[in-house]
Amino acid sequence: MTTTLSSKGQVVIPSKIRQQLALAEGAVIECEVQDGKIILNPSPLAPRAQLVQEKGRPVLKAPEGAPKMTPELVQELLNS
Numbered sequence: 001m002t003t004t005l006s007s008k009g010q011v012v013i014p015s016k017i018r019q020q021l022a023l024a025e026g027a028v029i030e031c032e033v034q035d036g037k038i039i040l041n042p043s044p045l046a047p048r049a050q051l052v053q054e055k056g057r058p059v060l061k062a063p064e065g066a067p068k069m070t071p072e073l074v075q076e077l078l079n080s
Contacts, residue, residue, distance in 0.1 A: 013040070016080055022049045025065040 003012050013023065021042055023029075028043035042048075050061050067073065 019077060019080075022063070022066075024063045024067075 001014050001017065003014060005011055013029075017023075023042060030041045030043050032039045032041075048063055049066070050063075052059055052061050062069070
């Protein structure tokens, strides 16, 4: 997967990767250089989905700012 550096030095993390890591808007990303490569790691403080129990059933609670789950988004995630 590739992305492009903007004139402001910004990089967009592809949506597939953001979804895999449950990264929402405002997530804190740690950046470092190792052996000439840029390494990005989600901060342990980054908001993540949490598995909780509601009425005896497991429910995945999305972090604040996560996109609203719609049938279309579920289908897109299942197809990726």
